[in-house]
Amino acid sequence: MSSTPATTATAAPAAPLRRFGRFELRALLSKTPRSLLWLVFDPRNGQELLLSMPREKPASAEALAQWKRTADAGARVNHPNLAHVVEQGEVELWPYLAYDRALGETLEERLRRQPAPLPLDVxxxxxxxxxGLAYAHEAGHVHRDLQLAHVLINATDQIRLVGLEVAQDLTGTAQDFNTQSRSAVREAAEQDVLCAGLLLHRLLSGKPVLDQADLRQVLDLMQPQGRELVRLGWETPHPIPEALRAIANRSTDRQARQRYHQARTFLRALDGWRTAAEQDEGGPIALLMDKLQRFGHLPASSARLSRILGAAGLEGQHAAALSSLVLDDMALTLELLRRVNNALKQSGAANSGTMLNMQRAVAMIGLNGLQAAVRSLKPWPGPMSELQATVMRSLMKRVHRAGLIAQNLRPAGYDPEVIYLVCLLQNLGRLLLQYHFPDDAQQIRQLMLPPEPTEEAPHPPGMSEQAAAYAVLGCDLDALGSAVARYWGLDADVQHMMHRASPDAPVRHAGHDTDIIRLTCSFANELVDAMVQPEGRRKQALELATRRYARVLGLGLREVMEALKPETARKEAVASHGPEAAREIGSANLTLTANLDIPPIVPSVPPDGPQASALRRRLAGEDAAPDTLPEQR
Known part of the structure; x- marks a missing residue:
C-alpha cells in the first residue's frame, strides 16, 4: 500500500499553470503575425472559451481605446455565421474578445479528423x-487575418467566423484612428475575400497552399506582389467538377482584376454551383424563372411589328407572311414557340415532337392566338437601361446573323425555319442572361478578355465563355437555356440540339438529323464569334472553325465564304453563268453585312414561288403607307 505514494513522489512534476488574467490557458490554436487564438478555461463561469487577441499590444492608450471601439462595433454585428462575442476585455493592456467554445471546433481541428471533405461539403x-463575411463587410467591418482556425464548425456543419476586427493596425502612436479611409477598409475587405478563396483551395486540395499554413503569408507570395501562381492542381483527394474548379481558380487568379472583389459575388457563384450540383431548382435558374414570370423572356424588339400584328384586318394574310413577321421579332418567335408547344403538351400531342415551324405554328394558334401573344410581350427595353439595351440589340443582331448563316450552310432538304430556330435556341441562355442579368453578362465578357501580358506570359488567353459563366453564375449558359426549354415543354431532341458543340472538343461524326442540325448551327455560331474577333485574328479564327467542321458537314472554305457573303457569291454567279446559276446558291437572297445589321428574315416561300403580299412589301419598305393596313379584298 505504501508503494503508491512512492510512485507519486517519483513522477514528473506537473507543468506550471499558465494564466491570462483569470483565464487558464489550455492550448494555442492559432498564431500569426497579426493575431492569436487561445483555448482557455474560465473558472469563474466553469466553461471553456476562445480568446482572440492582437499579436502585439496596442502602442498607446489611444490605440487601445480605438481598438476597443472598433472591436465593440464589430461585435454588435449579428449574423448566424458570425460568432457571438460573450466578453470583451483587457489584461495588462492586452485586449481580447471571448467566444463560447461550445460553438464548435475550428476548421483546422476538423481537418485533422476529416482530412478530405467532399467538394460539395467544402x-x-x-x-x-x-x-457572414459579406454581412460584416456591408456593415463596414473586416477581419484582416482570416485563417482556418478562425472558422468554427459544429456537429451540424454550421460555420461561424471568429476574430472580426481583432487584427487592427495599432502600431503607430500618432495615428489618427478616427479618419481611417474607406479605400483602406475596401482593400482589407478584398483581402478577406481573397483569403476565403485560398481557404477554398486548401480544403479542396487537401494540403497547405504554397506549403504555407498562414493564408496571409500566401498573399505576399502571390502575383502581383510575388511571383507565385495559385491554381487548383489535378491531384486532389476527390475529383473536382469543372465549374467548381473555375470558381476556385478565379478566386485566386494571378490578375487582381479577374478575382472576386466582393464576398457576395463569390457567394453567388458558389451557391449557383451548389444548387446545380444538388439538382435543385434553386440558384440562378430559380431566379431566372422568377424573372420570367415578372418580365417575360425577352422584350418586343419592334414596336411597329407589334402594332401591325395587334391590329385588325389580317384575316386574309397568308400564313407565310405572318410567319415572316413573327420571325422578325425574337421575343414574338419565342413566345409563339412556347405557346404552341405548351398547347401540344396539354392536349397530349407532345409525343409527336416539338413544333419548330412558324407557318404551322401560326396556322395552329390562329390569328387570335397570335394577337394574344403580341399583347403579352413586354415593350422594349423592359427593365434594361439604355446602355444595356444597346448591348442587347447588338447581341440579337449577332444571333440573327448566325441563324441566317446556318440557313445558308444547311444541307439540302432541311427546313430553313427549323435551322434558324435551333440556332436561336442555341443562344437562348445568352439572350436571357443579357436581358435578366446584364451585370453578370458584363462580368462574364470581362473575364473572357485576355489579361495584361507579362514577360512570363506575353500572349495570355482569356477565360472561355463556359469557365467565365461558371465563375460568375456557378452554371453554364446552356443550363439556363435548357431549364427554360424544359419549362416550355420542348422535347429531348430539341434540348439536345440546343447544346452547342464544345469549342475545346473535336467534332465527331453526325449520324442523325438532330446531330447534323446541331452541328450546322454550332458552326454558324462559331463563325459569327470568329467574325467579331480583332481583324488580325479574324481570318485565323474563321479557318480554324472551318477545319473543325469541314469533314463532318462536308463543307469547305469556299462554301463558308459564300454563306458569309451570299450577295457577293450571287453576283459572281450571275456574271459567270447567268441569272439561273444564282438560284443554285442556297439562300442567296439574304444580305449579310459586316457591321452586323439585322437583315430581313428569309421568306418561307421559295424565290420562284408566289409573289410577296402587300403586307410583306410594306414591311420591306416598298409601300408608301407604313402605318395603315391594306384593305381586305
Missing part, C-alpha cells in the same frame, strides 16, 4: 463563411 462551408 462549397457549403465556404458559402456559409462568405455569408
Amino acid at each position: 462549397a457549403a462551408w465556404v458559402s456559409q463563411l462568405l455569408e
Whole structure:
C-alpha cells in the first residue's frame, strides 16, 4: 500500500499553470503575425472559451481605446455565421474578445479528423463563411487575418467566423484612428475575400497552399506582389467538377482584376454551383424563372411589328407572311414557340415532337392566338437601361446573323425555319442572361478578355465563355437555356440540339438529323464569334472553325465564304453563268453585312414561288403607307 505514494513522489512534476488574467490557458490554436487564438478555461463561469487577441499590444492608450471601439462595433454585428462575442476585455493592456467554445471546433481541428471533405461539403462551408463575411463587410467591418482556425464548425456543419476586427493596425502612436479611409477598409475587405478563396483551395486540395499554413503569408507570395501562381492542381483527394474548379481558380487568379472583389459575388457563384450540383431548382435558374414570370423572356424588339400584328384586318394574310413577321421579332418567335408547344403538351400531342415551324405554328394558334401573344410581350427595353439595351440589340443582331448563316450552310432538304430556330435556341441562355442579368453578362465578357501580358506570359488567353459563366453564375449558359426549354415543354431532341458543340472538343461524326442540325448551327455560331474577333485574328479564327467542321458537314472554305457573303457569291454567279446559276446558291437572297445589321428574315416561300403580299412589301419598305393596313379584298 505504501508503494503508491512512492510512485507519486517519483513522477514528473506537473507543468506550471499558465494564466491570462483569470483565464487558464489550455492550448494555442492559432498564431500569426497579426493575431492569436487561445483555448482557455474560465473558472469563474466553469466553461471553456476562445480568446482572440492582437499579436502585439496596442502602442498607446489611444490605440487601445480605438481598438476597443472598433472591436465593440464589430461585435454588435449579428449574423448566424458570425460568432457571438460573450466578453470583451483587457489584461495588462492586452485586449481580447471571448467566444463560447461550445460553438464548435475550428476548421483546422476538423481537418485533422476529416482530412478530405467532399467538394460539395467544402462549397457549403465556404458559402456559409462568405455569408457572414459579406454581412460584416456591408456593415463596414473586416477581419484582416482570416485563417482556418478562425472558422468554427459544429456537429451540424454550421460555420461561424471568429476574430472580426481583432487584427487592427495599432502600431503607430500618432495615428489618427478616427479618419481611417474607406479605400483602406475596401482593400482589407478584398483581402478577406481573397483569403476565403485560398481557404477554398486548401480544403479542396487537401494540403497547405504554397506549403504555407498562414493564408496571409500566401498573399505576399502571390502575383502581383510575388511571383507565385495559385491554381487548383489535378491531384486532389476527390475529383473536382469543372465549374467548381473555375470558381476556385478565379478566386485566386494571378490578375487582381479577374478575382472576386466582393464576398457576395463569390457567394453567388458558389451557391449557383451548389444548387446545380444538388439538382435543385434553386440558384440562378430559380431566379431566372422568377424573372420570367415578372418580365417575360425577352422584350418586343419592334414596336411597329407589334402594332401591325395587334391590329385588325389580317384575316386574309397568308400564313407565310405572318410567319415572316413573327420571325422578325425574337421575343414574338419565342413566345409563339412556347405557346404552341405548351398547347401540344396539354392536349397530349407532345409525343409527336416539338413544333419548330412558324407557318404551322401560326396556322395552329390562329390569328387570335397570335394577337394574344403580341399583347403579352413586354415593350422594349423592359427593365434594361439604355446602355444595356444597346448591348442587347447588338447581341440579337449577332444571333440573327448566325441563324441566317446556318440557313445558308444547311444541307439540302432541311427546313430553313427549323435551322434558324435551333440556332436561336442555341443562344437562348445568352439572350436571357443579357436581358435578366446584364451585370453578370458584363462580368462574364470581362473575364473572357485576355489579361495584361507579362514577360512570363506575353500572349495570355482569356477565360472561355463556359469557365467565365461558371465563375460568375456557378452554371453554364446552356443550363439556363435548357431549364427554360424544359419549362416550355420542348422535347429531348430539341434540348439536345440546343447544346452547342464544345469549342475545346473535336467534332465527331453526325449520324442523325438532330446531330447534323446541331452541328450546322454550332458552326454558324462559331463563325459569327470568329467574325467579331480583332481583324488580325479574324481570318485565323474563321479557318480554324472551318477545319473543325469541314469533314463532318462536308463543307469547305469556299462554301463558308459564300454563306458569309451570299450577295457577293450571287453576283459572281450571275456574271459567270447567268441569272439561273444564282438560284443554285442556297439562300442567296439574304444580305449579310459586316457591321452586323439585322437583315430581313428569309421568306418561307421559295424565290420562284408566289409573289410577296402587300403586307410583306410594306414591311420591306416598298409601300408608301407604313402605318395603315391594306384593305381586305
